[in-house]
Amino acid sequence: MSSLFWRVKGRSWLLSSIKFNVNRSISMTSGMNNPKKINTDLIGPADPVSNLRPVVFKISDKESPLEKKLRLQREEVQKWNQNFWWHHNNNFYKQKQEYIQRSALRNETGSTEKNALTTKEMSTFYKDFLDKNWEVHRKYNVEWYKKNFKLLLLSYRVKWEGLVRKFFPVHD
Structure with a gap:
């Protein structure tokens, strides 16, 4: 899949193409996307299933x-988040399609188009889906808060380390 990468600050630039492989991780196809050669974090286009933007x-x-530890943990949280939402949304789309087909057969309309069902019928599906996945969402939120709190603490440590280096430089 060919895509644009956008700079975090400033204008957008076409850097190169990326492709999503089977396990939904990002593989770079150009030396320009070498993290050691870029001068800022890069944010890619939204994944069509998870709706998350890779960084x-x-x-x-x-x-x-310490900075390396923070960067690696950020990457790990990003992969975990991508994986959760990719599987969750895949499950959602699959169940939604099954619901539409079952409803179409029940109504004997023969149509499986999205607009064949009323808003009220679809709201029943959405409520059922959220009710069935309430515990999954709760566990995800608890884990997400834990991971982000750890990132926040590590970020403070990195910032503190930078301030110490700035005001108390070590000369060899």
């Missing part, structure tokens, strides 16, 4: 071990 995190030339 390529910049790798600084002077990246400290």
Whole structure:
């Protein structure tokens, strides 16, 4: 799949194409997307299933071990989030299509088009789907908060380390 990458700050630039492989991770097809050669984080287009935008995190030339740990944890959280929403939304689309087909057969309309069902009929599906997945969403939210809190604490440590390096430089 060929796509644009957008800079986080400033104008957008066409950098190269990316493709999503079978396990939904991002594989780079151009040296320009080398995280060591970019000067800012890059945000890609939304995945068609998960609706999340992949991020390529910049790798600084002077990246400290703590900064590397933060970057790797951010990448891990991004992969975990991508994986959850890809599977969740795939399940949603599959169940929605099955519901539409069952309803069409029940109504004997023969039509399986989206607009063959009323808003009220579809709201019944949405409510049932959310009710059935309430526990999954709750567990996801708890885990998401834990992961982001850990990232926040690590971010503060990285910031503190940077301030210490700035005001108390170590000279060899």
